[in-house]
Amino acid sequence: MRIGIACPYSWDVPGGVQQHVRDLAEALIDMRHEVSVIAPADEDRPLPPYVVPAGRAMPVPYNGSVARLAFGPLSANRVRRWLRDGGFDVLHAHEPAVPSLSLLACWMAAGPIVATVHTAMPRSRVLLATQPVLRSALEKIDGRIAVSEAARSTFVEHLGGDAVLIPNGVMTRRYRHAEPLPGWPGTGGTIGFLGRMDEPRKGLAVLLDAFEPLAAGRDGLRLLIAGPGDADEQRRKLPAGLRDRAVFLGEVSEDHKVRVLHSVDIFCSPNTGGESFGIVTAEAMAAGLPIVASDIPAFRQVLRGGLAGELFAVGDPADLARVTARLLDDPARRAELSVAALDAVADYDWNKVARDVLSVYETVVLGRSTVGIAQ
């Protein structure tokens, strides 16, 4: 198939939607499909061959904050040209309701259109009601995909109909092997954490509380923590004697992140809530790590109810310490969980997810001609 994918956010800026589009495109290309991605991009930077740049994203107030979006005649013309010359069998627009390239593509295209919503749509029922052009552009969408239940329900609420739930995928092969950081995991054991340190729902505080009982009697046990936030503030939560056992790496790049995962013995996901999927946990599973995670629905699902990883009572440092201690003392169990995690995460591998997306494409192109420009 010839597939045209529209991405609303800058290609060179790290972001969930961009990474999703990149991984989807590469998975589809692996399956021998022809893929073209149109995205705002800085043309001075090298781009993969399948990306067509559509100018730069500009900062503009939208939905209560400042967003970097691509709009205006230049962007519109580039989208029009891309649609006209692409000869696509299907247009796949991501985040179509955001005023950027995806919306422009839906507005200008005629033919089979699939759209994926990544976030719950803003409360703009009033906006939709007063903008018939917006409504008709979004109603042209033939196949709707949502990456989470929250995204799906607002999509349905605003436009009626239904959306297929296809979660974000994980590029498991990217995480499978990597060189650990020098000096890690070390002989005393290392527990890893990845995420926003100062966001309470990410649960770092729970892990830090559990570290004291864990460290008692385990002289070499260390914590390796990566992610944005105030490291000093978090370090102060540990008793003075243990502060040098926690290493804070700050925010890390994608490649670095994979190495961090391979530098720990156990990965901890102490989130107290707010996760619709838990992509970070899935990435740790793809690295073959034994997981200790809080018993929230997202983790319970991805860890197959406790078969592919250990679950502990949400927000309970004592339970976290108990479960982790048992795991630290049982290398056989850790090896078992590692195998189980790799097996479980295969369900979320991009190969499978891309095939699910492909079946949506195949459904909407039945009996239709190729994508062109609406008159």
Add this chain to the structure above:
Amino acid sequence: MTWTIIVLLVLALVLWGFYVSWRASRLDRLHNRVEAARTALDLALVRRSSAAAELASSGLLDLATSLLLADAVRRTRQAGPVERDLAESDLTRALRATLGEPGLRAELAADQDAEAMVAEVEAAAQQVFIARKFYNDVAGRTIDARRRPLARVLRLSGRAKQPEFFDMDDEMSPAV
């Protein structure tokens, strides 16, 4: 002798009375001017919103730009008194971003109606800039007049509220 003193005292009191009365009515006029200037500013803001809304729903701009403007206009309409200046500043930023997009003028140049609409938005934005300047100017003078000792001690302002400055981003020249 005593009569002269009494007459002089009475004269002094009368003159003092005229002076205070003059100060009071000056303050009164200032308060009225503040109200008038505030009304003018509010009207200018509404005109700007309205012109932007018309442009947004005209179908002359691409859908993304139209949506951005419509969203910004909606927020100014729904903003309460506290968030008003933020919402209006956001509209200014949205106008700067959208009207400043390269190629927009060229695209619309062919259509007289489109050009007229954009010109109306810009004229309205200019009016906001001027109206706000005048308002803040008279508000400042009124605040100063209210602060003077005589006005404070004798409560010459009466029940009139102290005017507040209106701060917002209303600079329309594009940051090229």
